[in-house]
Amino acid sequence: MLHDVIVIGAGFSGCTAARILAEKGKKVLLLEKRNHTGGNCFDFKNETGITIQKYGPHIFHTNNTEVWEFLNRFSLFNDYTHKVLSFQSGNFYTVPINKKTICDYFRLDINNVNITEVLKNEIEQSFFNDPPENFEDQVISQVGKNLYEAFFKNYTLKQWGKDPKNLSADIAKRVPVRDNIDDRYFSDIYQGIPAEGFTNLFIKMLDHPNIDILLNTDYFDLKLPYTPELTIYTGELDLFFDYKYGKLEYRSLDFKYETLNAEFFQPAAVVNYPGRESWTRITEYKQFLDEKSDKTTLCYEYPTNSGEPYYVIINEENLKKRNLYMQEVKKLEDQGNFIFAGRLAEYKYYNIDQAVESVILKLYQSIK
Numbered sequence: 001m002l003h004d005v006i007v008i009g010a011g012f013s014g015c016t017a018a019r020i021l022a023e024k025g026k027k028v029l030l031l032e033k034r035n036h037t038g039g040n041c042f043d044f045k046n047e048t049g050i051t052i053q054k055y056g057p058h059i060f061h062t063n064n065t066e067v068w069e070f071l072n073r074f075s076l077f078n079d080y081t082h083k084v085l086s087f088q089s090g091n092f093y094t095v096p097i098n099k100k101t102i103c104d105y106f107r108l109d110i111n112n113v114n115i116t117e118v119l120k121n122e123i124e125q126s127f128f129n130d131p132p133e134n135f136e137d138q139v140i141s142q143v144g145k146n147l148y149e150a151f152f153k154n155y156t157l158k159q160w161g162k163d164p165k166n167l168s169a170d171i172a173k174r175v176p177v178r179d180n181i182d183d184r185y186f187s188d189i190y191q192g193i194p195a196e197g198f199t200n201l202f203i204k205m206l207d208h209p210n211i212d213i214l215l216n217t218d219y220f221d222l223k224l225p226y227t228p229e230l231t232i233y234t235g236e237l238d239l240f241f242d243y244k245y246g247k248l249e250y251r252s253l254d255f256k257y258e259t260l261n262a263e264f265f266q267p268a269a270v271v272n273y274p275g276r277e278s279w280t281r282i283t284e285y286k287q288f289l290d291e292k293s294d295k296t297t298l299c300y301e302y303p304t305n306s307g308e309p310y311y312v313i314i315n316e317e318n319l320k321k322r323n324l325y326m327q328e329v330k331k332l333e334d335q336g337n338f339i340f341a342g343r344l345a346e347y348k349y350y351n352i353d354q355a356v357e358s359v360i361l362k363l364y365q366s367i368k
């Protein structure tokens with residue numbers, strides 16, 4: 001069957017594009033090189049009946065009502081509010097850093113503290129470029145050197161395999177600093193996890209007579225006997241252009257799972273480890289969907305340079321290369337037969353909602 005549109009990659013970007021175009025009457029072929037849809041948000045139930053997110057912990061959060069309403073057509077979301085703790089020297093601390101974190105860390109009386117003064121003193125005693133030029137400057141400018149070293153320095157070295165001075169300040173801006181006791185990881189209006197898991201959301205989203213899906217199929221191995229009117233690419237940006245401006249860097253993760261004969265392991269679904277441990281964080285999955293079991297499954301994350309490209313690495317060098325590739329993208333998109341969308345194809349540190357929003361906007365512009 002001839003398709004009007006080919007979508008490459010069945011993550012949130014590709015599936016959103018497929019659904020919107022199918023509803024506009026286009027015949028869509030969705031290609032995915034993995035053996036499942038859902039991209040990095042794919043989940044499944046393991047042998048204990050706990051829902052495991054195969055590619056690390058994903059919590060949906062957004063302030064964008066259009067994106068929220070679009071996704072709610074395919075799944076209810078539960079009312080899970082993400083909370084994260086940071087474990088060091090035998091203690092759990094609230095992150096993002098808030099009034100409680102600061103009082104616990106410096107052993108101050110939370111009922112009798114001027115937190116603005118404490119932070120001001122910490123920052124004044126610290127050296128950093130002002131305005132901030134990199135990740136380290138950005139964090140120190142907000143909390144000072146002591147809290148930076150305790151909560152960020154080593155976690156960031158482990159996560160990115162780079163000196164934080166060599167990373168963009170924008171990465172640090174993802175994590176707020178609060179002078180109150182709000183301990184939510186995200187402050188967005190809408191947040192939660194699909195009540196039946198992400199995979200079921202994707203099944204519903206792709207359940208449309210105009211969508212055909214080909215799994216285990218790499219676009220670059222496929223010889224299509226026809227040219228579709230539109231191709232939507234959500235894979236790696238540099239690979240598409242055969243690395244003509246050099247390789248962009250991606251950071252990967254090794255996930256190690258462990259099931260314990262215990263009801264719970266840790267006091268929050270995600271605990272960060274900014275210390276000497278070789279993992280960055282541990283996720284206890286049953287806490288996301290409030291699943292009942294006398295066992296619990298944990299996921300340890302070990303960052304690495306080899307493997308699946310989970311994270312784009314935002315620094316000066318990569319952004320320079322990205323700009324060159326994006327000029328090529330613009331030329332192709334302007335001709336009207338291509339759209340590049342998503343975390344990999346736009347080389348952007350997108351959250352789910354940003355990936356969905358970006359593809360929606362690009363489709364509006366393209367199909368008018």
Ligand code: FAD
Binds near residue numbers: 352
């Ligand atoms: P992807 O999910 O990467 O999908 C791209 C798909 O394209 C993949 O399935 C890939 O196999 C396929 N593909 C690539 N090349 C080809 C090809 N040549 N042929 C065929 N198929 C191809 N966001 C949040 O909002 N909240 C979170 O809590 C959160 N946590 C995260 C935790 C981790 C560990 C990671 C890595 C990311 C997290 N994110 C989170 C970000 C979120 O995963 C992304 O924003 C979202 O998945 C992006 O969707 P995408 O479709 O652009 O990319």
Ligand code: UDP
Binds near residue numbers: 086153155156172174
């Ligand atoms: N970060 C940190 N310590 C923490 C949490 C975050 O150093 O306890 C830094 C780290 O560099 C991380 C970045 O802030 O990569 C962004 O954090 P976020 O939680 O957004 O990371 P993600 O969930 O995307 O892995």
